[in-house]
Amino acid sequence: MxxxxxxxxxxxxxxxxxxxxxxxxxxxxxxxxxxxxxxxxxxxxxxxxxxxxxxxxxxxxxxxxxxxxxxxxxxxxxxxxxxxxxxxxxxxxxxxxxxxxxxxxxxxxxxxxxxxxxxxxxxxxxxxxxxxxxxxxxxxxxxxxxxxxxxxxxxxxxxxxxxxxxxxxxxxxxxxxxxxxxxxxxxxxxxQPIVKVIPVSYSNTKTPESRQQPPPSDDLSSDRGGDYTKLRNFLKAGQWFEADEETLAVMLKVSGRQTEGWLDNTSIENFPKTDLRIIDQLWVESSNGRFGFSVQKKIYIEVGGIANGKYDEDVWDKFRHRVGWKVNGTSIDYSGVIFSTTAPVGHLPAKCCRKMPKDARHSWSNRVVNRIVVRLS
Missing domain, CATH: 3.40.50.1460 (Rossmann fold)
Known part of the structure; x- marks a missing residue:
């Protein structure tokens, strides 16, 4: 029993x-x-x-x-x-x-x-x-x-x-x-049910006044004007390279970082959770659970990562090996990314974490992954 x-x-x-x-x-x-x-x-x-x-x-x-x-x-x-x-x-x-x-x-x-x-x-x-x-x-x-x-x-x-x-x-x-x-x-x-809803007013409070009704959350509705239609279509078609490129492009647009071309700590910390979860859900669903930020988060935690934004070379090294960003002790560049479901679990998306300042490649990638872990929570 x-x-x-x-x-x-x-x-x-x-x-x-x-x-x-x-x-x-x-x-x-x-x-x-x-x-x-x-x-x-x-x-x-x-x-x-x-x-x-x-x-x-x-x-x-x-x-x-x-x-x-x-x-x-x-x-x-x-x-x-x-x-x-x-x-x-x-x-x-x-x-x-x-x-x-x-x-x-x-x-x-x-x-x-x-x-x-x-x-x-x-x-x-x-x-x-x-x-x-x-x-x-x-x-x-x-x-x-x-x-x-x-x-x-x-x-x-x-x-x-x-x-x-x-x-x-x-x-x-x-x-x-x-x-x-x-x-x-x-x-x-x-x-995770996706339903079209009628927006309702609610009181956002940290005290336990009542279990209230929340603000609207549609399947592709961005908090900052992001358009996820192209990303959804690429993923549905199994166009993994195009989807990876589009993931970075839409994140840069939502963050206002198109000129810089890469994501910094502040942009990720301020990145709306609604948008991050839309991106993750599209990746997870289209890949049958192989790819997505939440998949990477699970692996990152399994190898000892914690959501505190600190750089740990040992943890980052283990993570890169697990997701296939490092093979036989050697880090791959973007041309070595595998855009196929034969890639290791967690391999994609990759470009949003690999596009970074040249003088801070490894530590910056780790911080990007770490901050996404925080924002996805």
Missing amino acids: EKILILAALPDKLRLDKEIREIEEAIKRAVKRDSYEIKIRTAVRPQDIRRALAEERPSIVHFCGHGLEDGSLLLEDESGNHKPVLPRGLVLLFRLHTDYVKCVLLNSCYSFDAAEAISQHINYVIGINQPIEDKAAIVFAQGFYDGLGYDNINDQQVIQRAYDEGIVAIELENILQNAVPSLWENGILCS
């Missing part, structure tokens, strides 16, 4: 009791209801989460509560006050429980960053890119656990099926708006 561990924290203006009840009822109705056991912890503190994971050894961990814009989950301290827990702490925690935790669902605002980081260690992780209305969070949970309990038809992946059911549930209620529950599988963003 698989355990579902529900962790509920700080119900300020949230119906966490209703969310928990909907999960319980969904499992009770399920065809496979005898396959799951639900364990619940409420008013959780950091030590409560740590102990609950060790004691229960769950297969699925479901967090419901508030999230902050920096990716933190908001828990309680000993006095019942707000206690933010940063994504780094959550990553370190779940690294200790990879033997049995197979899915983590962070059903809270701004949980995209934490979910992406945790996905480096847990097979399936779901997070949400923006504030989410409380009703939408509850309906998504209801649909997810409905789907979890269905018969597995044609060997469809259970978590993917449950995720799809959750998306359908909130779409049918017409309450998805712009908050996007996204699913990672083994560190790769594999499911």
Whole structure:
């Protein structure tokens, strides 16, 4: 029997009791209801989460509560006050429980960053890119656990099926708006609904007033006038060289760096996340998960890179070998880049990280990759 561990924290203006009840009822109705056991912890503190994971050894961990814009989950301290827990702490925690935790669902605002980081260690992780209305969070949970309990038809992946059911549930209620529950599988963003939405006003706040509706986010809508049509068309056609050239061109345009012809730290730090994720999603989808910034980010973290902008020759050397930018100890120039799906995973895009000042080639490339890691979070 698989355990579902529900962790509920700080119900300020949230119906966490209703969310928990909907999960319980969904499992009770399920065809496979005898396959799951639900364990619940409420008013959780950091030590409560740590102990609950060790004691229960769950297969699925479901967090419901508030999230902050920096990716933190908001828990309680000993006095019942707000206690933010940063994504780094959550990553370190779940690294200790990879033997049995197979899915983590962070059903809270701004949980995209934490979910992406945790996905480096847990097979399936779901997070949400923006504030989410409380009703939408509850309906998504209801649909997810409905789907979890269905018969597995044609060997469809259970978590993917449950995720799809959750998306359908909130779409049918017409309450998805712009908050996007996204699913990672083994560190790769594999499911992110793209919907046309009607812009809504919202209050952007770092305090847990409510799970609100976020600003609009369309599939190719740039925050700074970038046009991704050509990039999409190149990628769909498998024209990898043209797509790589276009990636740099559109990033320079969005950054206002067309005259310089290369990206500096400031331009990347100020590069809109919406645009960066559009570029990444187009690459990932067109290459079946082989290419893209998020793929490079996963590799960069695996070889010891951290999102702090510091240059580390050893880490950078390992990264270049992994993605094929360095072969048998020798760095390749741009003419040696492989524009084919036979290239190593993470090989592309390449030019945006390799076009740089001549007097700072290696260190500059590393900093570009590092800052993209930060901005993609």
